[in-house]
């Protein structure tokens with residue numbers, strides 16, 4: 001498969017894609033509020049002749065850009081949301097641009113920009129008559145705060161797609177064969193009655209008591225749930241002052257488990273505990289269902305093609321400036337991160353990996369990373385993977401061992417290291433899409449594997465669900481993954 005033109009085109013235009021990525025990095029907008037980012041990316045696609053749809057699935061910042069009219073539909077998923085509090089200059093030591101402001105601490109600027117580069121490269125191939133098909137960019141909002149892809153999936157936005165490709169910037173180059181936990185994100189708010197906490201507490205009904213009793217109940221539940229499940233909470237609101245019986249208190253729960261039905265079962269039990277706590281304290285409980293995800297299914301046919309193309313394209317070529325930056329930043333990283341990499345690496349690679357232990361920048365590839373494990377975190381890419389064959393990979397866009405959601409990640413996303421990883425990712429996406437366009441048999445193979453799954457996708461959201469815009473003004477939602 002000659003990919004020469006495709007990758008050369010991406011290289012020749014790389015400064016344009018770096019500019020796109022940097023712009024999104026500068027906007028640094030958090031989930032469901034990515035108005036400037038979405039508008040800008042739409043403009044880029046529109047200027048290149050893509051047909052735009054936007055505001056789908058009740059989300060103002062969701063959009064697609066489609067090019068081509070026939071053949072298979074290949075989707076490339078892009079994200080562009082930032083995280084609160086992770087503002088950071090692109091320097092190797094901690095220095096916020098604006099203290100407390102948003103920052104791209106998960107490098108979704110790179111994630112989204114690589115996808116744009118890939119779809120524009122494919123458009124060139126369509127225009128030259130080298131392939132027939134339809135390429136579609138998905139602008140997926142709020143990965144961090146709200147399971148937007150899941151809601152897009154439930155609303156049928158992937159129904160005509162044949163193959164979906166995406167990636168995530170990390171500190172290493174590799175493809176993944178792990179799954180991720182399915183989850184629900186729910187806000188429990190309790191409403192009681194206020195009273196003077198010393199004067200007439202008997203006239204009050206404490207919402208905080210209800211929150212605490214619910215947590216106690218859930219903590220007793222732990223002994224009787226499957227070991228792989230995860231339930232965690234934070235108290236978002238617990239009252240105003242000790243001398244007032246709190247009439248309002250609220251806690252935010254995540255319920256996670258390896259399979260969707262397990263989350264459903266566990267969630268029902270957590271609801272019982274919430275109702276029990278309300279009954280005990282004579283308060284009222286309201287359940288605000290924020291988001292939900294499935295567990296992820298990685299398609300091995302797509303992964304094999306990623307693996308082949310990654311082997312051909314190699315790793316990012318780091319220069320002395322990158323190394324200087326990386327060596328300084330590496331000192332600020334947790335020292336146990338390589339252990340995780342080793343733990344998740346395929347067993348036949350462990351010996352080789354041992355030699356890379358002290359590297360500050362990744363110059364190796366780990367195919368099939370994950371040992372078929374279920375990662376305890378969650379992602380909304382999962383829901384798309386239940387609709388169409390999908391697989392993910394990562395390229396090195398940070399210094400080795402960069403903690404997730406950190407100033408270090410924000411920093412790397414707007415300098416050479418992130419840019420190089422992003423351009424490589426664009427090439428892997430584009431060359432892989434190209435193979436699916438060129439070979440219908442491959443599309444069929446990916447679909448055949450997809451059809452082997454016995455379970456079917458059912459909406460993980462309750463009836464009458466809407467994206468939680470009502471939460472945005474009062475609070476920043478907890479991150480989902």
Ligand SMILES: [Zn+2]
Pocket residue numbers: 106107108143168
């Ligand atoms: Zn992310």
